[in-house]
Amino acid sequence: MRNHCPHAWHQQQHSGRMWAASPAFRRRLFLLRSLSPSPCAALPGNAACSSSPSPSTSIRVNAMSASGPVYEADAEAVVRRITPPLDRARHKGQAGKIAVIGGCREYTGAPYFAAISALKVGADLSHVFCTRDAATVIKSYSPELIVHPILEESYSVSDGEREYVSSRILTEVAKWMERFDCIVVGPGLGRDSFLLDCVSNIMRHARQANIPTVVDGDGLFLITNNLSLVEGNLLAILTPNVYEYKRLVQKVLNCEVNEENASEQLTALCQKIGGITIMRKGKADIISDGKTVTQVSTFGSPRRCGGQGDILSGSVAVFASWARHFLLTNEYPTEKSVNPMMLGCIAGSLLLRKAASHAFEKNKRSTVTTDIIEFLGKSLEDICPAGH
Numbered sequence: 135m136r137n138h139c140p141h142a143w144h145q146q147q148h149s150g151r152m153w154a155a156s157p158a159f160r161r162r163l164f165l166l167r168s169l170s171p172s173p174c175a176a177l178p179g180n181a182a183c184s185s186s187p188s189p190s191t192s193i194r195v196n197a198m199s200a201s202g203p204v205y206e207a208d209a210e211a212v213v214r215r216i217t218p219p220l221d222r223a224r225h226k227g228q229a230g231k232i233a234v235i236g237g238c239r240e241y242t243g244a245p246y247f248a249a250i251s252a253l254k255v256g257a258d259l260s261h262v263f264c265t266r267d268a269a270t271v272i273k274s275y276s277p278e279l280i281v282h283p284i285l286e287e288s289y290s291v292s293d294g295e296r297e298y299v300s301s302r303i304l305t306e307v308a309k310w311m312e313r314f315d316c317i318v319v320g321p322g323l324g325r326d327s328f329l330l331d332c333v334s335n336i337m338r339h340a341r342q343a344n345i346p347t348v349v350d351g352d353g354l355f356l357i358t359n360n361l362s363l364v365e366g367n368l369l370a371i372l373t374p375n376v377y378e379y380k381r382l383v384q385k386v387l388n389c390e391v392n393e394e395n396a397s398e399q400l401t402a403l404c405q406k407i408g409g410i411t412i413m414r415k416g417k418a419d420i421i422s423d424g425k426t427v428t429q430v431s432t433f434g435s436p437r438r439c440g441g442q443g444d445i446l447s448g449s450v451a452v453f454a455s456w457a458r459h460f461l462l463t464n465e466y467p468t469e470k471s472v473n474p475m476m477l478g479c480i481a482g483s484l485l486l487r488k489a490a491s492h493a494f495e496k497n498k499r500s501t502v503t504t505d506i507i508e509f510l511g512k513s514l515e516d517i518c519p520a521g522h
């Protein structure tokens with residue numbers, strides 16, 4: 135099991151490849167150092183963006199011991215702070231490389247939504263590792279995605295071939311793993327037992343390589359039945375919906391979901407799984423890492439069309455990578471105590487909600503996931519203009 139030190143994410147290996155310390159970035163660090171208001175309220179507004187930093191734009195994170203209402207995160211300030219400036223000196227890949235592990239015979243939409251959302255938020259490259267059946271379909275949705283048809287379901291592999299196929303799959307993914315800034319495991323993965331065994335190996339490999347991992351959809355089904363895959367991994371984020379959360383609570387805490395003490399229960403769940411970060415999706419997205427708890431409840435849309443969670447997982451992957459890089463390269467001690475996985479969740483949640491709101495305004499009842507993806511760019515631009 136991993137180091138449980140609260141600052142362990144800063145002790146992880148870091149290649150420094152994603153975000154070079156450009157002059158603009160150094161300038162921003164200087165401003166950040168001089169403006170950071172208080173130990174528990176890190177990350178004021180982004181100096182690279184339009185609004186001016188002030189103590190009121192700090193992230194508010196409720197202390198674990200406190201009961202009562204959960205504080206609303208200042209999610210706009212988080213987005214401004216962690217979104218990297220568009221620096222002309224940077225090359226392809228430095229704004230992030232994301233991989234989605236998912237896509238099978240039944241589901242091709244979910245991995246597409248997650249992977250394209252990562253690109254629309256601002257990652258440079260987005261990969262999908264899926265089954266052969268799903269690959270051509272996903273490629274045909276978008277030429278932007280790099281699609282690897284390498285996963286196999288039980289029906290396509292005989293008993294005698296399994297060991298060989300499993301190790302071939304791991305070798306294929308491992309070739310790429312070190313290049314990724316974050317992986318998303320689960321959108322449209324399905325629940326085939328052989329496929330899930332192979333994905334377990336991929337998750338173990340990602341963990342060894344210190345690659346942040348967002349677990350969603352069928353990835354949550356997998357880890358709920360095999361908690362050791364994420365236990366104590368400070369670079370893991372779970373994004374359960376209402377059913378997925380219920381299953382997790384039943385399995386880990388051996389009780390039912392308690393709405394009266396929602397934040398305490400979420401905190402306990404995170405602690406029980408070794409301090410991982412969990413974003414419980416719902417009317418408000420409640421986010422905890424077992425030490426702090428916060429929420430994002432900006433109104434999005436009354437439409438509950440399938441696929442919004444997939445947009446969220448792809449977006450969280452990008453923001454978590456950006457936040458991790460931002461904090462790793464930031465020497466201000468106050469900010470080192472902030473968990474970048476929490477910041478990634480806060481930023482992803484806000485962006486999805488803003489995009490859903492724009493899409494609903496335009497499309498009303500006919501709003502679907504593709505309409506929401508269309509507004510990711512505008513939503514980020516409204517908060518953090520790209521400049522010229």
Ligand SMILES: NC(=O)C1=CN([C@@H]2O[C@H](COP(=O)(O)OP(=O)(O)OC[C@H]3O[C@@H](n4cnc5c(N)ncnc54)[C@H](OP(=O)(O)O)[C@@H]3O)[C@@H](O)[C@H]2O)[C@@H](O)CC1
Nearest residue numbers: 241242243244320321322323324325351352377378440441
């Ligand atoms: N356009 C697309 O491609 C989209 C694809 N999507 C993808 O769909 C996948 C499942 O995600 P979801 O959100 O439907 O699962 P969830 O809410 O836990 O379950 C609801 C109910 O269904 C059942 N059940 C689910 N999966 C099952 C399975 N494989 N086999 C059998 N039962 C299954 C489940 O039953 P239970 O597990 O409780 O017994 C519960 O009652 C996931 O990969 C997601 O990414 C979505 O992202 C939307 C857009």
Ligand SMILES: Nc1ncnc2c1ncn2[C@@H]1O[C@H](COP(=O)(O)OP(=O)(O)OP(=O)(O)O)[C@@H](O)[C@H]1O
Nearest residue numbers: 375376415416417419434439440441442443444446
């Ligand atoms: N009742 C609600 N009111 C407002 N927003 C909600 C509500 N439920 C979910 N959301 C928003 O929708 C996003 C996706 O959550 P949802 O519960 O639909 O995920 P999901 O079921 O995993 O989605 P998917 O269909 O992609 O699998 C959440 O981030 C949240 O912002």
Ligand SMILES: [Mg+2]
Nearest residue numbers: 351375443444
């Ligand atoms: Mg989902």
